[in-house]
Amino acid sequence: MDLLWFTIIWVIVSLLGEWGLHALEHLGLYYYTASAQAIAGEKAVAFILTVLVPVISFVIVLLVYNAIRFRSRSNKPILSRHQFRDNKLFIGSWVILSIALNILFFVHPSASAVEQMFNSEEARFNRNDLVVNVTARQWEWIFSYPQYGIQYAQDTNGNSTLYLPVNRNVRFVLRSYDPYHTYAPYIGVIHDFWVPAFGLKQDIIPGETRYEYVHTNKITSYDVDPMVRVQCAEVCGPGHPYMEAPVHVVSQTDFAKWIQVQKKLQQS
Numbered sequence: 138m139d140l141l142w143f144t145i146i147w148v149i150v151s152l153l154g155e156w157g158l159h160a161l162e163h164l165g166l167y168y169y170t171a172s173a174q175a176i177a178g179e180k181a182v183a184f185i186l187t188v189l190v191p192v193i194s195f196v197i198v199l200l201v202y203n204a205i206r207f208r209s210r211s212n213k214p215i216l217s218r219h220q221f222r223d224n225k226l227f228i229g230s231w232v233i234l235s236i237a238l239n240i241l242f243f244v245h246p247s248a249s250a251v252e253q254m255f256n257s258e259e260a261r262f263n264r265n266d267l268v269v270n271v272t273a274r275q276w277e278w279i280f281s282y283p284q285y286g287i288q289y290a291q292d293t294n295g296n297s298t299l300y301l302p303v304n305r306n307v308r309f310v311l312r313s314y315d316p317y318h319t320y321a322p323y324i325g326v327i328h329d330f331w332v333p334a335f336g337l338k339q340d341i342i343p344g345e346t347r348y349e350y351v352h353t354n355k356i357t358s359y360d361v362d363p364m365v366r367v368q369c370a371e372v373c374g375p376g377h378p379y380m381e382a383p384v385h386v387v388s389q390t391d392f393a394k395w396i397q398v399q400k401k402l403q404q405s
Contacts, residue, residue: 139206142202143198143199143202146198146202147191147194147195147198150194150197150198151190151191151194151195154190154191154193154194155187155190155191158183158186158187158190162183165179166179166182166183166186167179167182167336168333168364169333169334169362169364169365170334170336170355171332171334171335171353171354171355171357171364171365171386172332172334172335172336172337172351172352172353172354172355173351173352173354174335174336174337174350174351174352175334175335175336175337176336176354177250177253177336178336178337179336180246181246181250184245184246185242185246188238188241188242189238192234192238266305266306266307266308266350267282267284267301267302267305267306267307267308268282268283268284268307268308268310269281269282269299269301269307269308269309269310270282270283270310270312271309271310271311271312271330271341271367272312272313272314272316273311273312273313273325273328273330273341273369273380274313274314274315274316274317274325275315275325275326275373275374275376275380276369276373276374276376276377276379276380277297277380278297278299278367278369278380278381278382279297279316280297280298280299280382282396282399285396285399285400286400286403287396287399287400287403288403289403290399291399291402296382297382298382298383298384298385299367299382299383299384299385300384300385300387300392300395301351301353301384301385301386301387301392302353302386302387302388302389302392303353303354303355303356303386303387303388303389304352304353304354304389305352305353305389306350306351306352307350307351307352307353308348308349308350309330309339309348309349309350309351310346310347310348311330311339311341311346311347311348311349312341312345312346312347313325313326313327313328313341313342313343313345314343325343326343326373326374327340327341327342327343327371327373328340328341328369328371328373328380329341329369329370329371330349330367330369330370331367331368331369331370332351332364332365332366332367332368332384333364333365333366333368334357334362334364334365334384335351337349337351338370340371353386355386356386356387356388357385357386358383358384358385358386358387359383359384359385360383365383365384365385365386366381366382366383366384367381367382367383367384368380368381369381
């Protein structure tokens with residue numbers, strides 16, 4: 138009878154959990170998304186949680202059911218007839234299920250996502266991507282657009298800013314060094330290039346050139362949501378919390394206008 142009641146409660150809790158997760162998916166599992174990569178990551182998280190809801194429900198119901206059903210109803214200690222008891226079928230099934238879930242998550246979404254990412258990046262080699270050189274220094278981001286001759290993208294106050302056109306593949310070239318001290322270009326610390334709304338992070342290591350690919354899919358900006366910003370996600374010194382820069386994803390027309398403004402600023 139206990140097994141029957143436990144199974145019924147477990148099924149009900151699992152169904153309620155799946156319903157709640159499905160409702161949460163419509164609201165968005167990520168706080169804010171502004172790239173195709175972020176949406177792909179959100180779908181991967183949704184798949185993992187969908188599979189794990191019955192497992193999590195099983196553990197929670199098991200703990201709560203046992204605590205209520207088999208609690209001591211007397212303050213006096215009662216010696217159990219079975220001091221040691223096990224169920225080899227349950228243990229074996231749990232171990233096999235755990236191994237199967239780990240293999241599943243390794244294959245999908247982990248390995249499948251990596252393959253998809255590699256294929257998409259390989260296909261981009263023959264495309265006219267927007268290239269943005271990103272230089273990380275203590276404690277500042279410097280953005281340049283080599284295709285447009287812009288060495289330092291800045292706002293009207295002279296602060297670093299990142300502008301991107303919507304619905305465009307962007308290739309970020311990431312380096313960590315201090316361009317104002319060219320005598321030691323490889324002296325620096327590890328930073329981390331992170332735009333929360335893009336759903337990607339990449340460590341930037343001194344002496345290495347790394348890349349990050351993003352496909353923008355929404356017109357947005359830091360003024361719309363604070364997740365649309367470049368934030369260092371690797372502790373790099375006392376100025377680390379303030380090492381950020383606003384991001385603006387604009388229309389193709391507005392991006393072209395911004396480029397013209399930046400070119401004039403370069404000449405001034």
